[in-house]
Amino acid sequence: MATILTVDDTASMRQMISFTLNSVGHEVIQASDGKEALDILQQKKVDLVIADVNMPNMDGITLVKSLRALVEYKFTPILMLTTESQDTKRQQGKTAGATGWIVKPFNPEQLLNVVKKVLG
Amino acid sequence: MAIDMRQFHQTFFEESLEGLAGMETELLHLEKAANDSGQENVQADPEILNTIFRGAHSIKGGSSTFGFNEVAAFAHVLESRLDALREGKILPNRQVIGLLLLAVDCLRNLILSAKTGQAVDKPSIEAVYTHLERLENENAESTVINNSSTVVAPPKSSSWRIVFQPQRRLFHTGNDPARVLRELAALGSLKVQLNAADLPAWEQMNPEECYLAWDLELTGNVTRDMIQEVFEWVINDSRLEITPNLPHAARVETIAAKEAAIVDAHNGSIRVSIPKVDALINMVGELVITQSMLSQLAAQFTLENLPKLFIGLAQLERNTRELQESVMRIRMLPLSFAFNRFPRMVRDMSEKLGKQVELYISGEQTELDKTVIERINDPLVHLVRNCLDHGIESPAERIAAGKSAVGKIELKAYQKGGNVVIEIRDDGHGLQHERIFAKAVERGLINPEAKLSPEEIAEIIFLPGFSTAETVSDISGRGVGMDIVRNNIRGLGGNVEIASHSGTGICFTVRLPLTLAILDGLSVLIGSHTYILPLVSIVESVRVRPELISRPAGGGELFSLRKEYLPFIRLHKLFGIEPRSPDLNQGLLVVVEADGKKAGLYVDDLLGQQQVVIKSLETHYRKVDGISAATILGDGTVAMILDVAGLIRMAHTGGVRFIMEDRHHMPVTVNAASAPNLN
Amino acid sequence: MHTAPVLHHRTLSSHEEQFLTFRLDGQEYGIAILKVQEIKGWDKITPIPNSPAYMRGVLNLRGVIVPIIDLRLRFGLSEAKRDAFTVIIVVNIGGRLAGIVVDSVSDVINVTAEQHCAAPEYEGQQNREFISGLAQIDDKLLILLDIDRLVYPETLDEVEAAAPIAAMQ
Numbered sequence: 032m033a034t035i036l037t038v039d040d041t042a043s044m045r046q047m048i049s050f051t052l053n054s055v056g057h058e059v060i061q062a063s064d065g066k067e068a069l070d071i072l073q074q075k076k077v078d079l080v081i082a083d084v085n086m087p088n089m090d091g092i093t094l095v096k097s098l099r100a101l102v103e104y105k106f107t108p109i110l111m112l113t114t115e116s117q118d119t120k121r122q123q124g125k126t127a128g129a130t131g132w133i134v135k136p137f138n139p140e141q142l143l144n145v146v147k148k149v150l151g
Numbered sequence: 152m153a154i155d156m157r158q159f160h161q162t163f164f165e166e167s168l169e170g171l172a173g174m175e176t177e178l179l180h181l182e183k184a185a186n187d188s189g190q191e192n193v194q195a196d197p198e199i200l201n202t203i204f205r206g207a208h209s210i211k212g213g214s215s216t217f218g219f220n221e222v223a224a225f226a227h228v229l230e231s232r233l234d235a236l237r238e239g240k241i242l243p244n245r246q247v248i249g250l251l252l253l254a255v256d257c258l259r260n261l262i263l264s265a266k267t268g269q270a271v272d273k274p275s276i277e278a279v280y281t282h283l284e285r286l287e288n289e290n291a292e293s294t295v296i297n298n299s300s301t302v303v304a305p306p307k308s309s310s311w312r313i314v315f316q317p318q319r320r321l322f323h324t325g326n327d328p329a330r331v332l333r334e335l336a337a338l339g340s341l342k343v344q345l346n347a348a349d350l351p352a353w354e355q356m357n358p359e360e361c362y363l364a365w366d367l368e369l370t371g372n373v374t375r376d377m378i379q380e381v382f383e384w385v386i387n388d389s390r391l392e393i394t395p396n397l398p399h400a401a402r403v404e405t406i407a408a409k410e411a412a413i414v415d416a417h418n419g420s421i422r423v424s425i426p427k428v429d430a431l432i433n434m435v436g437e438l439v440i441t442q443s444m445l446s447q448l449a450a451q452f453t454l455e456n457l458p459k460l461f462i463g464l465a466q467l468e469r470n471t472r473e474l475q476e477s478v479m480r481i482r483m484l485p486l487s488f489a490f491n492r493f494p495r496m497v498r499d500m501s502e503k504l505g506k507q508v509e510l511y512i513s514g515e516q517t518e519l520d521k522t523v524i525e526r527i528n529d530p531l532v533h534l535v536r537n538c539l540d541h542g543i544e545s546p547a548e549r550i551a552a553g554k555s556a557v558g559k560i561e562l563k564a565y566q567k568g569g570n571v572v573i574e575i576r577d578d579g580h581g582l583q584h585e586r587i588f589a590k591a592v593e594r595g596l597i598n599p600e601a602k603l604s605p606e607e608i609a610e611i612i613f614l615p616g617f618s619t620a621e622t623v624s625d626i627s628g629r630g631v632g633m634d635i636v637r638n639n640i641r642g643l644g645g646n647v648e649i650a651s652h653s654g655t656g657i658c659f660t661v662r663l664p665l666t667l668a669i670l671d672g673l674s675v676l677i678g679s680h681t682y683i684l685p686l687v688s689i690v691e692s693v694r695v696r697p698e699l700i701s702r703p704a705g706g707g708e709l710f711s712l713r714k715e716y717l718p719f720i721r722l723h724k725l726f727g728i729e730p731r732s733p734d735l736n737q738g739l740l741v742v743v744e745a746d747g748k749k750a751g752l753y754v755d756d757l758l759g760q761q762q763v764v765i766k767s768l769e770t771h772y773r774k775v776d777g778i779s780a781a782t783i784l785g786d787g788t789v790a791m792i793l794d795v796a797g798l799i800r801m802a803h804t805g806g807v808r809f810i811m812e813d814r815h816h817m818p819v820t821v822n823a824a825s826a827p828n829l830n
Numbered sequence: 831m832h833t834a835p836v837l838h839h840r841t842l843s844s845h846e847e848q849f850l851t852f853r854l855d856g857q858e859y860g861i862a863i864l865k866v867q868e869i870k871g872w873d874k875i876t877p878i879p880n881s882p883a884y885m886r887g888v889l890n891l892r893g894v895i896v897p898i899i900d901l902r903l904r905f906g907l908s909e910a911k912r913d914a915f916t917v918i919i920v921v922n923i924g925g926r927l928a929g930i931v932v933d934s935v936s937d938v939i940n941v942t943a944e945q946h947c948a949a950p951e952y953e954g955q956q957n958r959e960f961i962s963g964l965a966q967i968d969d970k971l972l973i974l975l976d977i978d979r980l981v982y983p984e985t986l987d988e989v990e991a992a993a994p995i996a997a998m999q
Contacts, residue, residue, distance in 0.1 A: 041170075041209045042422060043163035044216065051154055083212075085205050099323065105359070108325035114212060122387075130325035131384030136215035136223075139154040148334060151327075680876065726879035768878070771927045772888065772897040776880050781888060781895045789876040789888045789895055 032056040033078035033150050038068040038094065039112065040086045048081060051139040052146065065089025069097055072104065079149060080109045081133070084120050092120070092127050099128035108149045156217055163213045164266045165422065167222075171259050172491045174206035175252065179494045182248045195236075195243050203251075204233040210258065219265045222258065225276070228283050229254050241286060250286065252495070253279050309373060314392040316346070316364035317385060326385050328361065334381045339371015364390075421521055423481050431477045438470045479669060482522075486564045486573070487515035489528050493535060493562060500539050507546050507557040508539060514564035519571050523643050523663055527573075530636045530647070534575045534659045535560065537633070542579030542657055552654070554578070570645075570687060571665060576658040582651035584608045591617060606747075609649045613637045641796060644779070646746055670765050670782075670792065674758040675741065678728035681790045682754075683763055683782060688795040690742040690749065692757060695735045707802070710740065710751045717742065718750045718802040722793075725777065725801070731755040745796035752798065765792065777801055846940045851972060852919065852932040855907045858970060859932075860941070861977045867922040869935055872912050889918070889929055896920065898929040899981060921977050928981045941965045941974070 035057050037048040042063075049059040060077065062068035066089040068082065080098065084091040091111055098104040108130040113121050121132055133145050177199050184195065211226035232251070235241045257276045264271040313335075317328055335341050346364040356362070369378065378393050379386070445463045448456055490512050501508040519527075543549075543558035550556055561576040584605060591597045591611045603611075611617060615634040640647045645663035664670070664687075672683035699711045700719055708719040719740070723730040731737065732755070740751040763782035766789075768775060779794035849860035850869075870891075875898050877887040884903035888895050898918060902910055910916075915934035920927060945965045962976040 040205070041163075041213055042166050043159045043213050046162055047154075047156070047159045047216065050158070054154060085208050087202070087205065106322055106325055112212075114208075114215075125324065125384075125387060128324050135212045138216075139156075148330060149325075151330060151333065726877075728877075728879075766893075766895045768888070768895060771895060772878070775878055778879060781876075783890050783893065783895075787890055788874050789890050791876065791878070 038082040065094035095127040170206040313367040316390040319360040342368040483518035517564040538577035542577035675754040676756040
């Protein structure tokens with residue numbers, strides 16, 4: 032199964048995502064902001080990154096840009112967590128190199144579907 | 152997929168309430184900045200605005216995910232106004248900030264209501280909601296997220312022609328055309344025709360780019376929306392044409408997807424930072440290494456290895472101690488959790504009282520046991536209220552006294568030895584001794600003839616039933632007084648003292664133990680039993696010379712120590728234990744201090760210093776006078792931990808009262824009705 | 831969780847109840863087996879100051895501090911010498927633990943409804959509330975104790991106030 036990094040500044044979202052992905056056998060690493068995620072990713076290669084947009088220290092868009100600049104993460108799927116009111120953010124994320132997005136609110140089933148979609 | 156979302160609710164509630172506290176703090180910063188500049192068009196720090204926005208945004212995301220729709224709807228409107236604030240469409244003037252603070256309160260109430268199931272004050276929340284909506288009329292958007300129903304169009308069999316030509320940089324976003332094809336194939340039967348017309352010559356080809364295009368035909372129960380959803384992430388990077396082969400009609404159906412928000416019963420939980428957990432794991436690692444080293448040593452033990460064994464044991468002791476400290480640290484939280492509410496409280500109350508007050512907070516990073524933080528909150532609120540209500544004068548009075556119109560309250564925390572000290576200091580008029588004295592006489596708390604030192608007068612405010620507020624205000628309340636505050640703090644193993652300087656203010660000093668679970672103790676022998684004395688309360692230990700003991704009429708014994716007279720407490724007598732020797736020279740006197748009072752505890756011997764784990768006696772038995780708790784010693788037996796403050800109080804109520812350090816004063820006579828209840 | 835040794839193991843009929851019986855100054859007593867958590871030998875007990883005499887002190891039961899009641903002193907009987915048979919019965923009353931010191935444990939027996947007999951009124955009886963009933967087992971009288979009331983009288987303060995119970999023979 033895949034190794035997935037979830038980046039979110041709210042612990043409840045991280046827990047929910049981890050628990051859901053763990054339940055189908057994925058290994059999940061958690062980071063609470065873009066900066067921490069970047070640190071982790073430079074030490075460990077993951078198959079998928081799921082990142083929130085609004086975060087302290089380093090936001091999701093900057094994280095995507097930074098990751099795309101790294102050779103190891105040039106083609107790694109990166110999903111952004113956005114809300115329906117964040118059209119511009121979604122576009123910025125896309126331009127920065129995000130693979131796609133998951134619109135909040137979502138339930139565990141939707142999350143698993145999207146992840147399955149990306150990981151094949 | 153049956154994942155019980157309720158398991159994440161507790162975390163959501165905790166972080167949301169924390170987030171709201173953070174928003175509140177930043178809003179107050181914003182208000183202060185606006186006030187300080189004195190201008191209408193203040194350029195707020197974007198980082199502050201971002202932090203406030205993020206708070207509402209996170210709550211909105213979480214509450215909608217976890218199904219708290221009322222919270223989500225309110226967070227949504229608040230978020231949109233904060234976004235407007237962030238973009239400069241709304242200016243952060245006092246009214247706006249006041250409204251946003253109210254909105255924070257509403258959101259907090261909604262979250263607490265979701266958490267506890269208690270009803271909220273709907274009209275007042277709706278009023279704030281309406282105000283928020285009107286805050287920026289021209290940009291009014293009435294989208295309220297509605298999570299309760301989803302409209303879907305169940306598909307009918309149809310056939311679609313799709314032309315899909317991705318942009319070259321498709322791979323650079325981590326997308327893959329194969330994924331798209333796979334998903335389409337999952338929707339129905341898919342005919343794929345590859346269009347490789349754009350594929351360049353081999354030597355010109357960049358393997359990181361996508362040159363291919365596809366002509367597709369999809370047949371099945373598929374709608375355009377479903378196809379579009381598959382292409383959602385790549386739509387802007389591609390040429391995409393979707394045309395129907397046959398027309399179709401859609402039936403609309405509503406599926407209610409509402410999940411009842413069932414609220415968890417409250418479970419106390421702690422969120423632990425990752426570095427703390429890492430430290431713990433490291434320590435366990437070391438412990439495992441030491442353990443394997445020791446068992447290896449034991450497997451082939453010879454006497455030459457004895458030094459190695461001692462080294463190993465010393466290492467084990469260090470590992471255990473470090474592990475213990477790290478585990479304890481998990482329970483520790485910064486005092487900011489308790490301090491955070493004060494800026495708002497001081498703001499609201501000083502407004503109500505017509506006073507101008509600035510609050511200075513320092514040392515909020517000092518860590519304390521979670522339980523202590525939770526339980527120190529109310530006493531601290533009371534002390535700060537006291538400063539606001541009784542301490543700080545009105546602006547006019549202050550100017551008349553030659554002070555700045557703006558009063559000052561300082562909240563300061565620091566660690567000192569095994570204690571955390573919290574000082575609450577104001578620059579008001581200080582304690583008014585005559586008024587306190589008169590009131591205490593009037594209340595029958597003291598004898599009108601009594602001559603009291605300033606310290607003793609200050610102590611009066613901690614007597615039950617004492618309150619000097621001329622009118623009962625809703626700030627300091629009615630008589631729920633300083634005695635309760637002191638009792639609550641004592642209940643945490645701490646203490647509170649007051650120091651007053653006429654005209655320049657008062658200072659409450661609260662001392663609290665770092666943790667409730669571990670105690671630095673001195674083991675003492677009484678008869679054949681070991682007792683533990685908390686190290687913090689020990690002043691010194693001295694040999695007892697019988698000629699220094701006097702027995703004033705009325706009972707009790709006094710011990711003269713360098714011109715000071717201390718109650719001489721024979722613990723044997725108090726506990727009904729036979730002393731090891733009747734000869735006083737054979738024992739020792741441990742001089743202890745608590746609540747500013749000293750006493751001498753007579754014991755048979757001192758056994759040594761040790762850290763003990765505190766075990767409550769009340770879990771399976773009950774509170775015992777003079778004993779604060781129990782512990783388990785190295786040999787597995789139980790030892791009692793002495794309650795020094797309780798013992799001193801017992802000595803004071805045991806027939807004779809003493810005035811410490813100054814015998815010229817008359818004793819404070821406390822009448823029976825107001826005597827502290829020792830049980 | 832430790833359970834008491836079940837000596838006779840057979841299915842119980844609906845009106846049968848199991849009791850752990852023990853001996854105290856020559857008399858047999860019984861307490862409902864469901865209240866018994868474990869039985870342990872005599873161990874070093876730390877006295878609690880300012881407590882009634884029958885409150886022997888507290889014991890470390892695997893890290894839990896458990897108060898120990900001397901049933902002889904509780905009943906106002908003479909103190910007995912500890913010997914190899916002296917045991918502490920640890921009872922669990924609504925999650926609260928207490929140990930009671932008895933001379934020896936005897937058996938686990940089933941008491942049927944027919945074997946129950948009402949406690950007779952007799953001269954000098956003061957503390958009938960601690961007796962839940964009497965039973966006739968093989969010509970011997972078994973006194974069934976209401977352990978809840980014995981260990982935790984109505985309020986905690988009464989523990990201190992409670993005078994030793996007069997001898998019950």
